[in-house]
Amino acid sequence: MSVYQPVGKVGQLADGQSGTVVVDGKTVAIFRVGEAYYAIDDMCPHMGASLSGGFVENGIVTCPWHFWRFRLEDGAWADNPRIKIGCYKVTVVGEDICLQLPPPTPPTAPPPPVTSATPTTLETSTISTKPGTQGTPETSTTATPTDDPQKSA
Ligand code: FES
Numbered sequence: 001m002s003v004y005q006p007v008g009k010v011g012q013l014a015d016g017q018s019g020t021v022v023v024d025g026k027t028v029a030i031f032r033v034g035e036a037y038y039a040i041d042d043m044c045p046h047m048g049a050s051l052s053g054g055f056v057e058n059g060i061v062t063c064p065w066h067f068w069r070f071r072l073e074d075g076a077w078a079d080n081p082r083i084k085i086g087c088y089k090v091t092v093v094g095e096d097i098c099l100q101l102p103p104p105t106p107p108t109a110p111p112p113p114v115t116s117a118t119p120t121t122l123e124t125s126t127i128s129t130k131p132g133t134q135g136t137p138e139t140s141t142t143a144t145p146t147d148d149p150q151k152s153a
Helices: none
Strands: 003-009 018-023 026-033 036-041 055-057 060-062 069-071 080-084 087-093 096-101 126-128 138-140
Touching: 003 018, 003 026, 003 087, 018 096
Parallel strands: none
Antiparallel strands: 003 096, 018 026, 026 036, 036 087, 055 060, 060 069, 087 096, 126 138
16 A cells, blocks of 8 residues: 655645655655646666756656656656656645655564574595505594604604
8 A cells, every 4th residue: 555645735836846855765856747746766867966957848857967858757768768767656635745655665574593403513534545555545634743744754
C-alpha cells in the first residue's frame, strides 16, 4: 500500500514553476504545468545538476547544464526512454500537494549467528618420499629444531 506524503500547499507553485522537497533523504523536483503537478528525482543522472532549474516544454524538462531531457510523466530520458529516473505520482488532497511514495520496506531479519558447538581444528600431515626410497613413505608432522637435518649434521 502506497503512502501519500504532503510536501506543500496548492498555490505555492504558480503555473510553470518548480521547486524541490527532500523526501526520505532524496531531493525531489516538483513541477506545476497548468493544474497538473509532476515529481521526478531532482538530480540529473549525467552530472548532478538540479532538474528543478530546467526548462519545461511539452511535458519534458531539459537539464540546465548539458540539456539532457526527461519526461515529467514517467521520468524517462526523452532520448533513450529505457533509462529512467525516479518519478512519483502527485495527488492533490484538499490544499495539500502529496507525493505517492512506495510502501516502506519491512526490516529484514538479521542473519542467524554463527555458532560452533565444537571448535574444529585443522590437523595436517605431510607424506613425502625421499629419492631412492620409493614406496617407503615418510610421515612428518610439526617439525621441531632437533628434526632439522641441517642442524644435526
Ligand atoms: S548534468 Fe544534466 S545533462 Fe549534464
